[in-house]
Amino acid sequence: MNSQDDKVKKLSDYKTPDYTVDSVYLTVELSDSKTKVWSKLDIKKKTKEMNAPIILDANSLTFISVKMDGKILDNNEYQVTENYLKILKGKDVCVLEIENYIDPASNKTLEGLYKSGDMFCTQNEPEGFRRITYYIDRPDVMATFTTKIIANKKLYPVLLSNGNLIEKGDLNKELHFAVWHDPFRKPSYLYALVAGDLGVIKGEYLTRSKRLIDLRIYCDKGNESRCHFALESLKKAMKWDEDTFGLEYDLDIFMIVAVDSFNMGAMENKGLNIFNSSLVLADAKTATDLQFQRIEGVVGHEYFHNYTGNRITCRDWFQLTLKEGLTVFRDQEFSSDMNFRGVQRIQDVEALRELQFPEDQGPTKHPIKPSSYIEINNFYTPTIYDKGSEVIRMVHTLLGKDGFRRGMDKYFELFDGQAVTTNDFIHAMSVANNNYDFSQFEQTWYHRAGTPKLEIKSSFDEGKGEFRIFIRQLLESNELPFHMPYRIGLVDESGCDLDIKKDFVEIKEKENEFVFKNIKRKPYLSLNRDFSAPVISLHEYSHLDSYSLFKLDSNPFSRYEIGRKIAANLVLDYLNNHDAVIPHDYIEAWKEVLMDKRVDPATKALLISMPSESYVHQLLEVVSYQEVFDGLNHVKKTLAQTHQNELMDLYEQLKDDEQYQFIPKQVGRRDLKSEVLSYLMSLEDNNIFAKCYEDFENAKNMTDEYMTFHLLVHSNSNKRPMAIEKFYNRWSKDNLVLMKWLSAQASSPHADTLDRLNKIIASTDYDKTVPNMIRAIHRTFGRNYIHFHHPSGLGYKFIADAIIDIDTFNPSMSSALSKLFGDFKRVPAENRVIMGKEIYRISKIPKISKNTYEIISKILS
Ligand SMILES: [Zn+2]
Secondary structure, eight states: OOOOGGGOEEGGGOOOOSEEEEEEEEEEEOOSSOEEEEEEEEEEEOSOSTTOOEEEEOSSOEEEEEEETTEEOOGGGEEEOSSEEEESSOOSEEEEEEEEEEOGGGOOSOOEEEEETTEEEEEOTTTTGGGTSOBOOSTTOOEEEEEEEEEETTTOOEEEESSEEEEEEESSSSEEEEEEEEEEEEOGGGOOEEEESEEEEEEEEEOTTOOEEEEEEEEETTOGGGSHHHHHHHHHHHHHHHHHHOOOOOSSEEEEEEESSOSSSEEOOTTEEEEEGGGTOOOTTTOOHHHHHHHHHHHHHHHHTTTBTTTBEESSGGGHHHHHHHHHHHHHHHHHHHSOHHHHHHHHHHHIIIIIHHHHHSTTOOOSSOSEESOGGGGOOHIIIIIHHHHHHHHHHHHHHHHHHHHHHHHHHHHTTOEEOHHHHHHHHHHTTTTOOOHHHHHHHTTOOSOOEEEEEEEEETTTTEEEEEEEEEOOTTOOOOOEEEEOEEEOTTSOBOOOSSSEEEEOSSEEEEEEOSOOSOOEEEOSGGGOSSSEEEOOOOHHHHHHHHHHOSSHHHHHHHHHHHHHHHHHHHHHOTTOOOOHHHHHHHHHHHHOTTSOHHHHHHHHSOOOHHHHHTTOSSOOHHHHHHHHHHHHHHHHHHTHHHHHHHHHHHOOOOOOOOOHHHHHHHHHHHHHHHHHHTTOOHHHHHHHHHHHHHOOSHHHHHHHHHHHHTSOOTTHHHHHHHHHHHHTTOHHHHHHHHHHHHTOOSTTHHHHHHHHHHSTTOOTTOHHHHIIIIIHHHTOHHHHTOTTSHHHHHHHHHHHHHTTTOHHHHHHHHGGGGGGGGSOHHHHHHHHHHHHHHHTOTTOOHHHHHHHHHHHO
16 A cells, blocks of 8 residues: 555644635536636635645646736746646735636546536535645635536536526527526635426525525436425524524525435535435325435525635634534524433434444544544544534533523624634533533543544432432543543333433533432332433343333433343343343333333334344443344344234234324324334244235335345345345336345355346446445445355455455545444454455555545544
């Protein structure tokens, strides 16, 4: 591997830029392989240094010419390389005019300006703008942008950019143009341009100050009818941000464009959001509840960025969590208000633990504010986003709802229109709340990687009526302890919470003790309610206490959590001894939860579910993947065998003929129906297989259709091949539904999984330049642990082959896949040898991208 360590960027090296750009006027004449860009930049010096050169970033540009203040510069007045254009002598104030060509059609990195199908579109975060033109491409350079787009009228009737449309017209018979102006200063990463022959749906939103905003969602023609849910979600998000944070939309128009080839989920470009089509298009026939839920959340997320990200942006990319952690927190709160709060919280924590906790335990772990990187694209991680959101949530808990709102108001009062740091955010929160002391909080949570662990003990003195809780932080010898809110509950035998005044304790010391008085009987201890701190809580419960909490705890998250722990411990017992008996008391407690009429179906679906494989892996030093898989199945099957009749009755009760709607009540019922059927399917009974197939054939919406299809593909039923064929014949022409067909197979434990995937990859259905397809096949397969880690090594080879191929044209995708090898140090010894060979093979890619290099070198180090 060629060393690229000299390219490490460090937070400590941050320097304000020598020059900034006040305004940008771009003219872009679109053509597939030779798009011409004229850029006029009003430049201002910020440094005191005389004659400092002006350095403009570049990537894959063809230079034509540069003028300064109207005069064409001679060769000896500038330098141009692959990575920059350097004007040797700058001025205090000047106008640069630069001309260059780009080649969007052959740009498969999907960064900068590129083609998705017949459409031109852009992705500029973090450093894509330098693939469009020469520019000081860093977030602390904020300018106003005006764009004139020129294109063929017939091929590209729709021409869009940021801001408001100020002019449009024809240039001649063939060409037309549009001029967009964005009055808000922004960094170049928020710049966007779209051109195509697009379908559109339109809507309106009246803001609280009675401004009428034009709302539009653009998509491929024919998909218009599938955009309505996204439009409604957008209106809800606009209203929610006004009601919750007093933030009102600021331009006259807000547009979303759905694009098929997109590396990310969605992008918050000012006034012109660009979305992966999978996060826009949905109707009952083609999308599942989960997709509707994701669309609502992501539409909200990108919209909320208009203030937290766009109006106030990051000073540099080390501050990424400033906008992402805060905006994820905002979208989670939005979703909680739109759906069942308790259920939403469990799902958000589950996502954190599935993706972020393993990252925190593995070779690519980093704090939410990293201090160095080689490729910033590698840091769009669950840590920056989801753990970042948990850190904001702790600020919210410590200050309370009103205190947090005061802090947000102060944040906008102090920093609107600026590029700032996480310290600035914490400063605003502090000064708005009597100078609340966040110093210990900030030093630990922002700068330390890894998931904190708490060891918790309790004691009860009946004579004194005192209940004591001891909480010890497990730290390295000299480490500063974390500061966190930790929510607890004391639960009596009937499931009622004892009154303990404040519902959370503040942990600041290495060793903490909390005493609760006037307690008459020993209560059950409910820990880290609502997952108030993103930590691992270590507490030894007696079996009976844990079963009681599983049956009684009033806090949905803690009740769910204790259920996970019990089931995971049974799997660990199984790993030690395959004949270990599953306690009768647990089997009965599980049944009580299943039959509990007080619990809503959505919560119940979560409570009765088994922990994921990854949850159990995190409890082990060395992971035997097949054994964990078998252990989970063993527990699940035992529960299903014992309670088959109850499960069957419940399944039949949960069916009904209601017209499909994405409303929490219906979603909960479908979730529970799906969970119950998955228990029944674990019995491998031919009658149940037949029932599942019948329900698959009769399904009236995609949630029911995909749920039954998925279970059949994951089973040994003789109906399986028929289901796979039938689903394909029905949906192969629909790109987004085809992805579901692929991921159901890629995640299947069935023995033929890899053969099937290899056949798919050799077929005409496969297009490696579409990231959604790589995600559906390769990323899904990488989390299909028993196959990915199969002792034959074929799973590792399958992913390594893909990485080596994809790295030649889309480094963002190949480095994302490289993270699948993150378990390298935890796989059994025999796997380590074969996995090591594949990682080594990747490291030897002759022109390895710095994206993949950074990940692979961390895994190997
Ligand atoms: Zn975001």
